[in-house]
Amino acid sequence: MKIALLSRNKKLYSTRRLVQAAEERGHSIHVIDVLRCYMNITAHKPTIHYKGAVLHDFDAVIPRIGASITFYGTAVLRQFEMMNVYPLNESVAVTRSRDKLRSAQLLARKGIGMPVTGFAHNPDDIQDLLKEVGGAPVVIKLLEGTQGIGVVLAETGKAAESVIQAFMGLKANIMVQEFIQEAGGADLRCFVVGDKVVAAMKRQGPEGEFRSNLHRGGTASLVRLTPEERSTAVRAAKIMGLGVCGVDMLRSNHGPVVMEVNSSPGLEGIESASKKDVAGIIIEHLEKKVTESTNKIDRSRTRGKG
Ligand code: ADP
Ligand code: MG
Numbered sequence: 001m002k003i004a005l006l007s008r009n010k011k012l013y014s015t016r017r018l019v020q021a022a023e024e025r026g027h028s029i030h031v032i033d034v035l036r037c038y039m040n041i042t043a044h045k046p047t048i049h050y051k052g053a054v055l056h057d058f059d060a061v062i063p064r065i066g067a068s069i070t071f072y073g074t075a076v077l078r079q080f081e082m083m084n085v086y087p088l089n090e091s092v093a094v095t096r097s098r099d100k101l102r103s104a105q106l107l108a109r110k111g112i113g114m115p116v117t118g119f120a121h122n123p124d125d126i127q128d129l130l131k132e133v134g135g136a137p138v139v140i141k142l143l144e145g146t147q148g149i150g151v152v153l154a155e156t157g158k159a160a161e162s163v164i165q166a167f168m169g170l171k172a173n174i175m176v177q178e179f180i181q182e183a184g185g186a187d188l189r190c191f192v193v194g195d196k197v198v199a200a201m202k203r204q205g206p207e208g209e210f211r212s213n214l215h216r217g218g219t220a221s222l223v224r225l226t227p228e229e230r231s232t233a234v235r236a237a238k239i240m241g242l243g244v245c246g247v248d249m250l251r252s253n254h255g256p257v258v259m260e261v262n263s264s265p266g267l268e269g270i271e272s273a274s275k276k277d278v279a280g281i282i283i284e285h286l287e288k289k290v291t292e293s294t295n296k297i298d299r300s301r302t303r304g305k306g
Contacts, residue, residue, distance in 0.1 A: 001059040001290055003029040004085065006077065008066065013268040014279075018062060021279035025287070034076040035069060046082040060290050062088045062282075064264045067146055070098045084297070086290045088282070089263050093241035097263040100143050100175065103240065110239045112232060113257045115139075115250065116178040122168060126161050134178050136160050139210075143173040148213035153179060179210075180257060183250040187212045187259065188223060190233035190247045191270050191278060193285045197230045199274035220273040229256045236261055243289070244282055246270075 003022055007015040010031050022029040032050055040047045048055045061080040065073035077091040097103055101119055108114055116133045123129045130138060136157045142150030154160035160176070167174045185205035190197045202223035203212040212218040225233075233247040236258050246265030249256045271278050 001027045001287065002057055003027055003286070004055065004058045004061040004080065005029055005031045005064065006034050006061060006073065007031050007064040008033050008035065008069070012064075014064060014264075014266055017267050017271070017279035018064075018282065021277065021283045024280070025283055027283070034065065034073045037076045037079075039076065039079045041079065041082075046079055048076065048079050048083070058083070058085045059294075060086045060088065060286050062286070063091075063094060065094060066264070067098065070095065086286075086293050088244055088286055088289075089242050094263045097240055097242060097245070097261050100141075100260065101173070103261060104175075106239055107236055107258055107261075110235070112236050112239065113252075113255050115180055115252070115257050115259070118176045119143075119173070120164075120176065121173055123164070126164050127157070129164070129176055130157060130160055133176050137179040137181070139177045139179050140164060140167065141175040141177065142167065143175060147215040148211040151211055153210050180250045180252045182253050185210050185212055186251070188225065188229065188249050188251065188256075189220075189265070189270065190225065190229065190249065191245075191265060191274075192233055192237040192242070192247055193244050193278075193281050194288075195234055195238070197225060197233050198281050199270050199276045199278055200225050200229075200233075201270055201273035203269075214269055220269045222273050222275075226256075232256045232258065243285070 005018055009015060015031060019029050036050060038049050063077045074091045074095050077087060081087055081091060104114060104117055118129050118133045120129055137153060137155045138160050140152045140154055140163050145151060152163050154163050187203055189201050189203060191199045200223050201220045203214060203218045203220050205212040206217045214220060236247045237245050240261050242263050246262040248259045250259060267278055
């Protein structure tokens with residue numbers, strides 16, 4: 001296969017591992033910086049230009065699009081789709097996953113367990129919003145936050161009220177969530193490829209920290225998932241329409257609750273915690289999917305002729 005890997009930095013662990021895994025399996029893989037791509041969207045034959053040349057003959061595209069470049073990154077991915085290049089994750093699914101409110105609504109609608117969650121932009125009645133999610137302690141999150149920044153634990157109603165007022169003053173969209181205390185500062189990252197959880201890790205925040213993000217000093221270890229946790233992760237991935245993703249959940253008294261689904265999950269933490277060749281598993285999945293989709297196209301062509 002000829003694979004396009006959309007990544008801004010060749011040196012990142014995940015990028016290097018995917019390149020290595022693809023080359024080991026005899027594929028040619030090209031790292032492409034989406035911000036340097038330009039496109040002709042109106043032509044009879046849609047094209048992508050990169051560093052002065054036209055990209056062509058790609059069989060598959062692996063998007064690794066950072067949160068800060070979602071808009072342009074998904075546009076480039078969409079252009080690959082217009083050129084019938086098979087995407088590991090579709091552009092619509094990537095866009096969907098970047099909107100925490102949209103994702104939460106979708107997952108809730110399909111019955112995925114989640115912490116009780118309220119959304120607000122400018123609530124007139126903060127006490128009512130707090131009551132709605134069960135009262136303090138609550139977790140308050142900025143919708144645009146990542147890596148644990150913008151996630152606050154408010155232990156009392158008064159603290160919650162002042163944090164919400166402060167965020168409102170900044171005109172930020174916020175999410176107010178039931179605090180899952182019994183999770184003990186740990187969460188589960190389930191790495192889904194296709195219809196399976198291929199690796200999982202438990203992330204534990206440092207002493208006295210409720211956030212388990214590795215960027216906030218958390219540590220990762222191998223974990224055995226329950227069948228319910230596995231099936232929740234696979235269902236969440238399916239609902240989001242993502243072929244490869246990281247599903248993050250908390251172990252609550254009422255079963256697994258999903259916090260977020262990440263469409264460009266990092267490989268470093270999960271490969272070192274699980275000792276698995278996750279990059280290789282992703283490339284093998286892609287081989288299978290590309291073959292399936294080519295067969296489908298061939299069949300429809302034959303039908304067209306007959
Ligand atoms: P980010 O996108 O910044 O990573 P998260 O929603 O994943 O934000 O929250 C960061 C961390 O905070 C989680 O990994 C988890 O450990 C902790 N956390 C988040 N929400 C809750 C909650 N409702 N109850 C308990 N802990 C939570
Ligand atoms: Mg997180």
